Amino acid sequence: MQAKSSISSHHSSTHENHLSPNKLEIHFLCLSLQLNHPLLLHQDSPYFFFINPTKCLFFYPKENQQQQEKTQYSVITMEAKWLLFFTMAALMAVANGQESVKPLVKIVKGKKLCDKGWECKGWSQFCCNQTISDYFQTYQFENLFAKRNTPVAHAVGFWDYHSFITAAAQYQPHGFGTTGGKLQSMKEVAAFLGHVGSKTSCGYGVATGGPLAWGLCYNKEMSPSKLYCDDYYKYTYPCTPGVSYHGRGALPIYWNYNYGETGDALKVDLLNHPEYIENNATLAFQAALWRWMTPVKKHQPSAHDVFVGSWKPTKNDTLAKRVPGFGATMNVLYGDQVCGRGDVDTMNNIISHYLYYLDLMGVGREEAGPHEVLTCEEQKPFTVSPSSASSSSS
Template structure:
């Protein structure tokens, strides 16, 4: 069955986006808008009930005006250190996405057992990113320096290396053979931590293995993500496997949300709004792409010199900068780009968060 979405109905959906203002508790803060992005007149479109484009293109056209209708005054804007621009689709187009992941649904991928190779697509990413636009994902200016394009490249570099087709990074062809998996393959573990049985009790017969574009696992992560996204992921983690937009939303949730209180998110360390403490300085933790690996993976990757896992992620990031027309020098020096000498934010963990 197909439904006709009229303009008033779409606006109602956008109002419901206010639910996302609680994502990450007090961690995420609304940005002021930096530009005067004017949406074109919305058109009525027909969508399948099974489509991941529930809010689709119209969300990208009017969401920022709905969530942030008022620009700051000129005097106020001059004092703002960080603010947000227009939607990610303004600076990241579908042809760039397809170049990054040109083989994601190709029969040339050797593993014939790979399912849903084309599951994660451009429109799903854009739709998911729209919900986080008011909080700066892919849209942040710092003192008029735009970080949005670099952040998209950084985020997708992590996504690609976490759910790749399993190739070692050697050539550009291999760098584009990614986005093959949307779940952990052949998992026999339920990943149920009984320590959280009161807050996030495991559902009977449910396994909380890796799922999503930037995979999460364990019941407490599904519980936290589901609470912030207003989706019952604790009882239905399989939703992430079935909806590409949700798979990207959960991934961006992980990127935007600190693992622990009083720690930064990957978003904050990347754009530089995080202020290192004396302990951070002693631990050689500095803002930049390297610190995103520290936040997301800790001592699984960081603090072990220039290991292959770290170089793999960096290679993807630099390659994506090339595709997006950004000079590699903007990635910063080696100590900013890598986490080879950084002490982990959460040392001695046995698995990624």
Template sequence: MAAREAPFLLLLFLLAALLAVEADARRQKDGEGACGEGWDCSGRGGRLCCNGTISDYFKAEHFEELFPKRNDSLAHAAGFWDYRAFITAAALFEPRGFGTTGGREMGVKEVAAFLGHIGAKTSCGHLDSDGDSLAWGLCYNHEMSPGQSYCDNSNELYRCVEGVEYYGRGALPVYWNYNYGIVGKGIKQDLLSHPELLEQNATLAFEAAIWRWMTPMKRRQPSAHDVFVGNWKPTKKDTLSKRYPGFGATMNILYGDFICGHGSTDSMNVIISHYQHYLDLMEVGHEHSGDNLDCGDQVVFNPSSKSPYS
């Protein structure tokens, strides 16, 4: 009996192997194969996969240099944020190009840009008396004195949950019920019912922030990642609106008219200062921060009265 079954089993094995080879060929043709050698994202991995990881060039000691005051006795989230949480969250987005697009230097610059936003939005640099206000990133993990519950029940898709408040939480603070709903759907967490997860779990807080960085707000619009690494080509409407690739456009996408379109303001310049400071600490240098650094004269992509990241 076993002897008669052997040819049949061998045939099944060969068929399975052939199907696997064909599937791998299709993935590589579609740009989803294994990564090529080095940091060349145009290799076998195609657009979805770039070789190397953020931890290849961004180590725990770099994280400590960027955020040296986060565990200070005056910090409001002491003991919460750490390198492991960031790297764990970042690894989920590296196959999509976060920190792994365009070569090693661009990877470093993108991490500095992303963390520049994080540092500025979670800073308590106003507490500093030594002139080192840029050292206080990741001081907070939630809004300290919410002036409202940020509940807008006019949004039927993401209605407020009774008893839940939607004040700012996380690494790139999220506000309003509908934004918690959108971000929660993106990272597969019920943030509408449990927004507190973003102030209880540092990995989730970083994951939500990176998801926002990598995801366009609307169809046919770029993400902050796209405008920073050069994946986005402005249309004629964009150029007339003074929107060009660079760090400035990341602020336009993340904050809209809360930051952009008002000329040179302190709220805009402090974000730029964090980005450039981190470039210096990561040994790229602020002189390589790129063109189109600010958004003071840009027309915003999405004018609104509310922003997820004010």
């Protein structure tokens, strides 16, 4: 049976085509979900889906994907048995992701490489491990960020699990959340989100549910004091007149040069349009994950490297008391703003979020390691901030 539908055509300057409703098969259901762009269930699926601003989930045969992009939909009706069928299909797809899909495997120069479709694609050794959606699911994300959609939050309806998983799919083939066994992978996800939660929290003092329950309350700085334009970079990342480069995102980005560098990496024009970060949750998570996976400077490790242990400290690092672990991630990301300053509140707040998330994810804070691994209070900073900048720390 085919869904009955009424479709209003969409006009553009380059496309004048009108699609007749009887030529486009559409199946839909409405769920409390959100996604910013089409997402293939997996490479062998006959359907793709997207969720529109009204949070209705639409299924289309792949061959109609381009047709869908030329249309907008007003009224779509469906009989009860179709609704039941696609509700079950959607819930299985969204909740279980790729669990039912066996990875493709090949051996290259004695190394086992795998491809798991959309979530871990590209023939990587890391894709042979569990993917993030195998061990970190929607309900856990909701537990970690329990207060983000309360009326007093400042980014209600913006952040969601699906945006995070979609963004993480780009970095799982490179080891994010897929390095080592399940325990190590879960710890890295908790570590990354611990930074995110602390930098986007509006939970202070005696906030309902405790101050650690308010991560992802913000997606931008609410009252920026300046434009964060540094003319030193006027030839490489010139400021756009009238544009403010204040903090935005999951790991807030500040300054024109940071927006420019991040935009170059993600192939998005963030220098002219930094507002893209606050308008697209997937992009906001992608920017944060790129920062996590990428060294701030050449010849330095990334936060990912120091956390999973792929970074080996030199003699100078040892003398500087820099050791692999969570403390070193703060050193990589924030340098002297947080590290080498003793027992400061900013550092302790980030650590508290990490430990809290480990507990909520079922890992337990006892797996975080000893004090010298958790903190960076005595570590010599990797990076010393220029006097004119405050880098990416809010």
